[in-house]
Amino acid sequence: xxxxxxxxxxxxxxxxxxxxxxxxxxxxxxxxxxxxxxxxxxxxxxxxxxxxxxxxxxxxxxxxxxxxxxxxxxxxxxxxxxxxxxxxxxxxxxxxxxxxxxxxxxxxxxxxxxxxxxxxxxxxxxxxxxxxxxxxxxxxxxxxxxxxxxxxxxxxxxxxxxxxxxxxxxxxxxxxxxxxxxxxxxxxxxxxxxxxxxxxxxxxxxxxxxxxxxxxxxxxxxxxxxxxxxxxxxxxxxxxxxxxxxxxxxxxxxxxxxxxxxxxxxxxxxxxxxxxxxxxxxxxxxxxxxxxxxxxxxxxxxxx
Amino acid sequence: xxxxxxxxxxxxxxxxxxxxxxxxxxxxxxxxxxxxxxxxxxxxxxxxxxxxxxxxxxxxxxxxxxxxxxxxxxxxxxxxxxxxxxxxxxxxxxxxxxxxxxxxxxxxxxxxxxxxxxxxxxxxxxxxxxxxxxxxxxx
Numbered sequence: 214x215x216x217x218x219x220x221x222x223x224x225x226x227x228x229x230x231x232x233x234x235x236x237x238x239x240x241x242x243x244x245x246x247x248x249x250x251x252x253x254x255x256x257x258x259x260x261x262x263x264x265x266x267x268x269x270x271x272x273x274x275x276x277x278x279x280x281x282x283x284x285x286x287x288x289x290x291x292x293x294x295x296x297x298x299x300x301x302x303x304x305x306x307x308x309x310x311x312x313x314x315x316x317x318x319x320x321x322x323x324x325x326x327x328x329x330x331x332x333x334x335x336x337x338x339x340x341x342x343x344x345x346x347x348x349x350x351x352x353x354x355x356x357x358x359x360x361x362x363x364x365x366x367x368x369x370x371x372x373x374x375x376x377x378x379x380x381x382x383x384x385x386x387x388x389x390x391x392x393x394x395x396x397x398x399x400x401x402x403x404x405x406x407x408x409x410x411x412x413x414x415x416x417x418x419x420x421x422x423x424x425x426x427x428x429x430x431x432x433x434x435x436x437x438x439x440x441x442x443x444x445x446x447x448x449x450x451x452x453x454x455x456x457x458x459x460x461x462x463x464x465x466x467x468x469x470x471x472x473x474x475x476x477x478x479x480x481x482x483x484x485x486x487x488x489x490x491x492x493x494x495x496x497x498x499x500x501x502x503x504x505x506x507x508x509x510x511x512x513x514x515x516x517x
Numbered sequence: 518x519x520x521x522x523x524x525x526x527x528x529x530x531x532x533x534x535x536x537x538x539x540x541x542x543x544x545x546x547x548x549x550x551x552x553x554x555x556x557x558x559x560x561x562x563x564x565x566x567x568x569x570x571x572x573x574x575x576x577x578x579x580x581x582x583x584x585x586x587x588x589x590x591x592x593x594x595x596x597x598x599x600x601x602x603x604x605x606x607x608x609x610x611x612x613x614x615x616x617x618x619x620x621x622x623x624x625x626x627x628x629x630x631x632x633x634x635x636x637x638x639x640x641x642x643x644x645x646x647x648x649x650x651x652x653x654x655x656x
Contacts, residue, residue: 271569273570278574281577282581408583415549423565423566429562
């Protein structure tokens, strides 16, 4: 009888506690996903620059336009996607520290993303990207600030549940960057990532065509052969990112983002339960997909 | 090409979203790729580089359209993504029918000024550039 009373008491106590293990796991995997996205951004920037140098040198292009295009693309990096991944990264850091009851200082992170958010508007304050996306990102930044300042663990998780839709929007922004999507009117929307990869691939093919031509081989046989070999390696890396390649980076990344969205969807029902079975199940799937995304990016960078 | 008869007037906040210019991006890529012949054995280094340079310019133009947010100048013609896609698609059709490589490069080059005009967001300038392009394409 005493044991039963104690057990009931324990269940009541546990029922009021958030499951910080699940929250911590969600934060860790979110961090893994955002660092994978950041790694891919850097790799594509590097591929772009290497190809730009070859385009200028081999094609005897007299302007630095190809390099400027890389700079512009890096700055834009679908500017929205870049800000989004920074926001999610800061969110993951704050959430993980909170879940593990560790102290943390996010001042610099928040200043950084705040500045980038400003850049999504022109000097008149007009949004350069869909207003709903800016609103979602702003809400998530507010959520991070709340987590950082209040440090009330359960309250923070409840607030996160409250902002679930805004968090989901950030996931969709990243998904669209990699694989495109549909507009409000259901028209297909292009993927900035795929466009960028295709344009670098096209430039690589031109460089190869020049290097493999009779005229170039006769003019500079040894240099031509060396550059051709290096270009073929680059073409192979780009092909791993192409839409036609099985398990390509974009589709694996989209799959990981879908798993993240799916785990997020379970948060409001499960996050505060002592045994969040559904959430843990989805987190397991998310962990597998986030690992697959990281491996795909690593594999596509193998020879870089 | 752009039919100027029924164009609306742009107001503050009107813009062309790069995600609606995918057809233009695809056309520019295809025009650029079509410039390099499969058999390059008869071409000199200089001729090959001239092709590569034009290709680089067209790809650079395509790159600028990805993610572009082109704010339209209020009070001027309200140009839409469909207008731009249609003009560039038209140019692709013309360039695709040309066999002579020098003529092909010149016609493809005419597109670059048009893209430059598009990026200004000024409807009047874009319309003028569209008419110039049509003339340069020989249509």
